[in-house]
Amino acid sequence: MAVTLADVAARAHVSAATVSRVLSGNYPVAEDTRARVLRAVDELDYVVNGPASALAAATSDLVGVLVNDVADPFFGIIASAVQSELGAGKLPVVCNTGGSPERELTYLTLLLRQRAAAVVITGSAVEGGTGEGGADGEHAEAVAARIRRLAANGTRVVLCGRPAAFAPPGTALTLEFDNTGGARALTEHLIALGHRRIGYVAGPADRTTTRHRLDGHRAALAAHGLDGDAGRLTVHGPYDRGSGHAGALELLRREPELTAIVGANDTVALGVGAALRERGLSVPGDVSVAGFDDLPFSADMLPSLTTVALPLQEAGARAARLALGLEAAPAGGAAVLPYELRIRQSTGPRRS
Amino acid sequence: MAVTLADVAARAHVSAATVSRVLSGNYPVAEDTRARVLRAVDELDYVVNGPASALAAATSDLVGVLVNDVADPFFGIIASAVQSELGAGKLPVVCNTGGSPERELTYLTLLLRQRAAAVVITGSAVEGGTGEGGADGEHAEAVAARIRRLAANGTRVVLCGRPAAFAPPGTALTLEFDNTGGARALTEHLIALGHRRIGYVAGPADRTTTRHRLDGHRAALAAHGLDGDAGRLTVHGPYDRGSGHAGALELLRREPELTAIVGANDTVALGVGAALRERGLSVPGDVSVAGFDDLPFSADMLPSLTTVALPLQEAGARAARLALGLEAAPAGGAAVLPYELRIRQSTGPRRS
DNA sequence: TTGTACGCGTTATCAG
DNA sequence: CTGATAACGCGTACAA
Numbered sequence: 083m084a085v086t087l088a089d090v091a092a093r094a095h096v097s098a099a100t101v102s103r104v105l106s107g108n109y110p111v112a113e114d115t116r117a118r119v120l121r122a123v124d125e126l127d128y129v130v131n132g133p134a135s136a137l138a139a140a141t142s143d144l145v146g147v148l149v150n151d152v153a154d155p156f157f158g159i160i161a162s163a164v165q166s167e168l169g170a171g172k173l174p175v176v177c178n179t180g181g182s183p184e185r186e187l188t189y190l191t192l193l194l195r196q197r198a199a200a201v202v203i204t205g206s207a208v209e210g211g212t213g214e215g216g217a218d219g220e221h222a223e224a225v226a227a228r229i230r231r232l233a234a235n236g237t238r239v240v241l242c243g244r245p246a247a248f249a250p251p252g253t254a255l256t257l258e259f260d261n262t263g264g265a266r267a268l269t270e271h272l273i274a275l276g277h278r279r280i281g282y283v284a285g286p287a288d289r290t291t292t293r294h295r296l297d298g299h300r301a302a303l304a305a306h307g308l309d310g311d312a313g314r315l316t317v318h319g320p321y322d323r324g325s326g327h328a329g330a331l332e333l334l335r336r337e338p339e340l341t342a343i344v345g346a347n348d349t350v351a352l353g354v355g356a357a358l359r360e361r362g363l364s365v366p367g368d369v370s371v372a373g374f375d376d377l378p379f380s381a382d383m384l385p386s387l388t389t390v391a392l393p394l395q396e397a398g399a400r401a402a403r404l405a406l407g408l409e410a411a412p413a414g415g416a417a418v419l420p421y422e423l424r425i426r427q428s429t430g431p432r433r434s
Numbered sequence: 435m436a437v438t439l440a441d442v443a444a445r446a447h448v449s450a451a452t453v454s455r456v457l458s459g460n461y462p463v464a465e466d467t468r469a470r471v472l473r474a475v476d477e478l479d480y481v482v483n484g485p486a487s488a489l490a491a492a493t494s495d496l497v498g499v500l501v502n503d504v505a506d507p508f509f510g511i512i513a514s515a516v517q518s519e520l521g522a523g524k525l526p527v528v529c530n531t532g533g534s535p536e537r538e539l540t541y542l543t544l545l546l547r548q549r550a551a552a553v554v555i556t557g558s559a560v561e562g563g564t565g566e567g568g569a570d571g572e573h574a575e576a577v578a579a580r581i582r583r584l585a586a587n588g589t590r591v592v593l594c595g596r597p598a599a600f601a602p603p604g605t606a607l608t609l610e611f612d613n614t615g616g617a618r619a620l621t622e623h624l625i626a627l628g629h630r631r632i633g634y635v636a637g638p639a640d641r642t643t644t645r646h647r648l649d650g651h652r653a654a655l656a657a658h659g660l661d662g663d664a665g666r667l668t669v670h671g672p673y674d675r676g677s678g679h680a681g682a683l684e685l686l687r688r689e690p691e692l693t694a695i696v697g698a699n700d701t702v703a704l705g706v707g708a709a710l711r712e713r714g715l716s717v718p719g720d721v722s723v724a725g726f727d728d729l730p731f732s733a734d735m736l737p738s739l740t741t742v743a744l745p746l747q748e749a750g751a752r753a754a755r756l757a758l759g760l761e762a763a764p765a766g767g768a769a770v771l772p773y774e775l776r777i778r779q780s781t782g783p784r785r786s
Numbered sequence: 787t788t789g790t791a792c793g794c795g796t797t798a799t800c801a802g
Numbered sequence: 803c804t805g806a807t808a809a810c811g812c813g814t815a816c817a818a
Contacts (some may be wrong), residue, residue: 086810086811086812087811087812088811088812096788096789097788097789097790098789098811098812098813099788099789099790099791099812099813099814100787100788100789101812102812102813102814103787103788103813103814106813109787109814110787111787111788112787112788115787115788129543129546129547130547130811130812131489131547131549131810131811131812132485132488132494132547132548132549133484133485133486133488133489133494133548133549133810133811133812134485134489134794134810134811134812134813135811135812135813136484136485136488136812137483137485137486137489137793137794137795137796137810137811137812137813138793138794138811138812138813138814139794139812139813139814140794140813142484142485144496144525144527151514152504152510152513152514152517152528153507153510153511153513153514153515154510155505155507155510158504158505158506158507158510159505161504161505161528162503162504162505162530163505165504165528165529165530166530170537170540170541170544171544173496173527173529173541173544173545173548174527174528174529175496175525175526175527175528176504176513176517176526176527176528177517177525177526178514178517178518185522188522189522189525191481192522192523192525193525194481195481195482195483195484196484196485196525197483197484197485323730323734352731352734355734356734378675379704379731382675382704382707382708382735383734383735383736384735384736438794438795438796439795439796440795448804448805449804449805449806450795450796450797450805450806451796451797451798451804451805451806451807452803452804452805454796454797454798455797455803455804458797461803462803463803463804464803464804467803467804482795482796483794483795483796485794485795485796486794486795486796486797486810487795487796487797488796488810489794489795489796489797489810489811489812490795490796490797490798490809490810491796491797491798491810492797492810
């Protein structure tokens with residue numbers, strides 16, 4: 083890695099400054115000079131020193147992408163879309179936080195250290211104990227502080243799937259999913275099918291996404307006077323298959339007359355379905371099952387899963403464009419992305 | 435971002451060099467001095483300038499991870515494992531190459547520019563037209579050249595799921611999957627069940643993984659004198675659901691008497707199953723179906739999918755350790771990871 | 787349009 | 803164990 087700007091400059095008989103300008107492309111340079119420089123670059127197989135230019139320019143071409151876990155298709159799809167939209171030139175630094183605010187903080191600091199050009203924070207936030215919908219837990223405060231600092235440094239911050247309230251006003255752009263609307267539509271669908279005792283296997287109680295989806299579910303129930311039992315018919319657990327399995331069993335224990343179970347997401351619904359099968363219950367004959375997210379495999383389940391589709395890909399791509407400043411900020415700095423109810427075979431009329 | 439090493443030094447009444455040593459931790463510093471420095475760091479909320487230190491130290495703490503597409507669980511799982519094993523401090527730069535050698539080259543160059551500490555290259559390679567098992571296409575040459583340069587720069591290179599032949603000798607460590615062995619075992623399983631006419635929906639013809647899996651399949655067939663028809667009973671396509679769907683239909687057209695179809699991977703098998711159902715064929719009653727990779731959803735399909743499990747997580751974690759130099763290199767610089775045949779419900783005795 | 791010269795914030799070498 | 807000081811390689815006012 084011996085060849086530097088100076089070497090190229092010498093070979094092209096120009097100054098280092100000129101080479102820099104040719105490579106940056108943001109400054110007028112005579113055509114023949116440029117050609118000479120480019121040839122020298124090629125002949126020497128010169129590769130820019132990223133850290134050096136980042137130091138001098140005070141910004142790198144790294145873009146941080148915080149996700150719970152890339153192995154989870156929900157995040158994998160978003161991360162993939164971000165990365166694709168970034169195009170060559172920008173490099174996505176994908177960080178698994180596992181949903182832990184501490185690790186979020188750690189990575190945000192690391193990204194701050196790298197002078198990242200932008201940061202996309204995906205996934206739900208952990209809510210503080212006291213606030214309701216606000217961002218006032220101590221961790222939320224710390225994360226907000228980091229975001230403020232990032233923004234002050236010129237790093238663009240985009241929240242994707244997290245309420246705008248979790249970043250100080252004016253420091254970030256936000257893309258939210260309509261979790262409440264989707265959940266409500268889903269439960270309305272079940273109620274329309276005649277279901278009255280509907281179980282809900284929710285995510286961890288302290289996540290915003292969990293609460294929003296639950297809010298939508300409860301709103302639908304309340305609209306039909308069915309919310310009296312809501313507390314008893316709700317169990318919490320992580321957003322995984324095991325939680326759906328255990329949750330379904332627990333719900334059935336609490337209320338054998340259940341005719342429908344909603345999973346906090348598709349993966350949970352998968353576990354719910356498996357538990358039901360083990361119990362000898364048919365889906366949707368005995369019990370209807372529904373999920374959320376519409377991950378790729380959901381349509382291929384048997385029976386295919388009724389769920390709520392979220393524009394994950396679009397969200398990621400748009401987040402990337404916002405992060406690069408290629409797209410105008412949405413009005414008010416935040417946009418809500420639409421959901422789409424996907425009624426498939428796992429839900430049907432209530433058993434008589 | 436005004437606060438620098440010098441500011442901290444001033445506050446702690448020491449030199450910048452001392453602060454640097456305290457923060458790097460790789461140099462003896464008096465206990466009280468260290469405490470004073472640490473306090474100053476804390477009080478000023480100092481954050482190291484990554485690019486600056488990368489420039490001075492000639493290496494960053496970025497680790498490149500090249501994958502086909504993180505949205506694909508196969509790669510998502512590996513990437514996630516790499517990232518988790520990296521721990522805080524190292525940042526994973528995840529690059530989607532879409533399997534394209536050009537983009538692989540582009541990202542490798544970008545990583546070279548960043549002075550990445552290490553690079554993990556996952557996924558199969560594209561084979562040159564002339565060679566057989568070698569790495570002599572022009573693209574392969576170019577990629578090899580980049581790898582050589584990376585290695586020369588001190589960047590550790592780890593190939594994960596790609597033959598060692600695709601990196602110049604001594605420049606990279608390799609973790610390979612036993613695709614051939616797994617494929618052979620899978621087809622042996624089908625043959626043992628009585629199947630004689632077995633279709634195969636393979637991946638793109640020019641990928642090493644495709645060839646290796648096909649080799650294993652053919653070897654099993656040959657061992658039982660069933661390879662006469664192999665060419666006719668094989669179709670190629672991308673590693674996706676649509677390919678499995680179309681492939682199954684085409685195979686059925688070519689040979690209506692087919693009693694089993696193997697997909698190049700689980701996603702392809704999903705498509706195969708869907709096509710079969712549409713044709714009114716039952717699985718495994720009429721036709722047995724098998725996949726490869728054992729992705730998370732495979733066990734939950736109905737019928738659950740017989741497949742070959744690969745230690746994706748372990749591979750990613752180990753690749754990360756090799757990349758960090760935390761684990762001794764395997765003998766000969768390359769290790770082959772074991773597969774595990776997972777016999778489930780999608781395969782059964784040949785219909786009579 | 788091109789060259790000069792300095793600064794970016796760290797690390798590492800070399801004294802002390 | 804600690805302090806100067808010289809790189810590290812590039813961007814960019816400023817000058818020509």
